[in-house]
Amino acid sequence: MESSELDYDLPPTLIAQHPAERRDASRLLVYDRASGAVRHRVFADLTDELSGELAVVNDTRVVPARIRIERPRGEVLLLEHEGGREWLALARPTRRLQAGRRYGAVELVEHLGEGRWRVRLDGEPDGEAPLPPYITEPLGDPSRYQTVYADESGSAAAPTAGLHFTSELLARLDVERVTLHVGLDTFRPLTAPTLEQHELHGERYS
Template identity: 45%
Template sequence: MKRQDFYFELPEELIAQDPLEDRSSSRLLVLDKHTGEVTHHVFREITEYLNPGDCLVINDTKVIPARLIGNKEGTGAKVEVLLLKRKENDVWETLVKPGRKMKPGARLSFGDGLLTGEVLEVVEEGNRLIRFSYQGIFEEILDQLGQMPLPPYITHQLEDKNRYQTVYAKHSGSAAAPTAGLHFTPELLEKIKEKGVEIAHVTLHVGLGTFRPVKADDILEHHMHSEFYRIEASEAEKINHAKDSGHRVICVGTTSCRTVESAAGDDGRLKECSGWTEIFIYPGYEFKILDGLITNFHLPESTLIMLVSALAGREHVLAAYEEAVKEKYRFFSFGDACLII
């Protein structure tokens, strides 16, 4: 299967740069995964497509302000550090720019020395392990000094950090938001519950591999970055109950999808678990748990458009995307939504 099979033309002006004032007023394209039929709505009308007994799976990860701007001690050169994975208490795997000059032993300073770091070693793909030193609580310092790690196609920082968090964000650890969840408001979630839809929480800390382009011509040669996930027993039971009673499991976002599909047993059931996943879902994959998906519009040739193509078929997805471009839907993290059922 070739990377180019998932290419489509996307005018740059359709890449959303800012979130809407009202989260639930985004547009919603509904795609029938069986027929390819497309209809157009407003996101808050999602309730019309959810039935009593269905289970909506949301990812309650919280984005940390993981982008730090500082200086290299000795030279004063500007340096940007992106926190990717916590290895142990104060040691993080990071992405550093510029990377070439950041050799083991290099020392960095942030916020006039409020936070300092020492490069310990170079790890795969040029990432760096850095040990941080500080007085007080790391999370509080990070909140003071860090910026939201917005995707590379967003060209300015947010005025309100919370607009890059879902309203149900709870467990800190993501380097990127599970953006399909950005469309929900507390009021909309309440309406969904009132309709008799069960809401299950899972956690997957989104890594920057989400934005990593597929470079291999043969997509099977692409390697996914690992991401940490957790499912509590009570939430696994909600999902199992929906499946057992013949109702649908609809995941909010590709991250929730990757979580439940990674954790599913051979019998198609979930239990309490946690671990690391490198799951890569592309056409030909047989879903064990997921029946439907709420997601944003993804980059051409990305692993995410491959995932949605596994659910609805490549031809249906590319035709729906062509329609979305024609109708001037907003694309990517702050863009509009798509429901595939």
């Protein structure tokens, strides 16, 4: 499949920069596969559209993984905890960074290519929520970038489909939890001409 077949126009005016006041007040599009009909509802109506299905939710918790650095001005984005004080990370501007140098609480240990680094961190991650690049407004309430059932720390980004659930809505569903930590590929664009040529990196789950 050609990667270009997935291109589409998304006007910036249609990208919500702030969450709905209530999580489950976000819009819900319902597609009927049998008839092809499309209906527009709100997420709070989800249980009206289900008939006993099991809801499997990802209980990963987002790490405050975006760490700003100075001289040169840039950032380190923690992707995966390797154990101890070491993490896999993206860092920029890569061309101006040097292995063995310390930038605030972060020491760059080894450049792994394509902007990826092995880093050593002082203490626990204490950065910002790693918002996606299409969100340009600051996050007023960091808890809104966590699901209400977030439990296991380890993700570099939120499992965004789950942000619309409330505790009340979950109580009306049959729910099972899995943990899948969101990592590198959520930040990597499709650059290969075909999907078959695109390299996917692994993610940890339990």
